[in-house]
Amino acid sequence: MELRKYLLPGLISVTLLSGCSLFSGEEDVVKMAPLPKVENQFDPQEVWSTSVGDGTGDFYSNLHPAWQDGTVYAADRFGIVKALDAGDGSQKWKVNLSTDNGFFSKNTPALLSGGVTAAGEHIYIGSERALVYALNSADGSVAWQTKVAGEALSRPVVSDGLVLIHTSNGMLQGLDQSSGVVKWTVNLDMPALSLRGESAPATAFGGAIVGGDNGRVSAVILNQGQIIWQQRISQPSGATEIDRLSDVDTTPVIVNGVVYALAYNGNLTALDLRSGQFLWKREIGSVKDFIVDAGRIYLVDQDDRIVALNADGGVAIWRQSDLLHRNLTSPVLYNGYIVVGDSEGYLHWLNTDDGRFVAQQKVDGSGFQTEPVVASDKLLIQAKNGEVYSIKR
Secondary structure, three states, rough: OOEEEOOOOOOOOOOEEEEEOOOOOOHEEEEOOOOOOOOOOOOOEEEEEEOOOOOOOOOOOOOEEEEEEEEEEEEEEOOOEEEEEEEEEEEEEEEOOOOOOOOOOOOOOOOEEOOEEEEEEEEEEOEEEEEEEEEOOOOOOEEEEEEOOOOOOOOOOOEEOEEEEOOOOOOEEEEOOOOOOOOEEEEEOOOOOOOOOOOOOOEEEEEEEEOOOEEEEEEEEOOOOEEEEEEOOOOOOOOOOOOOOOOOOOOOOOEEEEEEEEEEOOEEEEEEHHHHHHEEEEOOOOOOEEEEOOOOOEEEEEOOOOOEEEEOOOOOOEEOOOOOOOOOOEEEHHHHHHHHEOOOOOEEEEEEOOEEEEEEOOOOOOOOOOOOOOOOOOEEEEEEEEEEEEEEE
């Protein structure tokens, strides 16, 4: 039984599941599609693999590697952070952000969760304990740590001298990049019930565009921390509480003055960057980040269909439906192919022109929760057990 994104604790004890019943009755069982048979047109090669702690297990986590200047940075939920040589996976340094409780007691886990972001001379990572860390990329020493407004579940975003953190209680905070001091806080509003996980902001032209659990996309001026526009792209509706979830947990994408945004139980939308007005919208929902490239949008929808659409109007170009309910990761574009991971530890490679499978690779038995990361000519992916793999086409 594989965990998907789950609801905020203390509200309703419901988990979105694959392969087991959410309610009672056979009609509610969601069945994972069998593994499709693929005749590989090429065989992706594993360059190296190495363990980074104990991983995340079945906890929801956005932890995934980051890459910068020939170094891979990765972390586990307990608090282990490692810097690895991108060429051979050898360890450059290792730190432990868990709390030392003395010789006779176990360390208190740091509960790292908010991705790993590498920018300049630091890497940044958030935690479920509402702490954000800046580590010196040279040796892993802590440059600063800051208490934020809530759990930092999405990856930190660095822009305009700020580290942007979107917390689980609906706050967007701007932290000074050099000191970690909170410069401003914006309340994006929270519904009574939401999915666990938050949208990481996208930045352009001195502004941040971020999705909220209330179904809105907001534009914030970075130097002031002030909302300049909001647009609702998902309206709660339906007979059940899950039907009425309207979170915008995906990271918006900004291309040529257009904001592309995607909501759960909502719409894929194109908005004008300056005003937030609709340019077009299509009824399709997801909690997975998506790609906009060369006039196309590639996404994984709520049922794990992989879809390609025209970026100018949202017209569907192709759909790949052979991976339904396999709990796919967000897609990435690598060497001209769409690549997704699944909860059984497979990587699936698709042709961008028509969505056909071109390769399939079993990588790790614990499965994948977060998307692969493109690192120059290699692909990095972290399994739920903490193993990090470097793959090359």
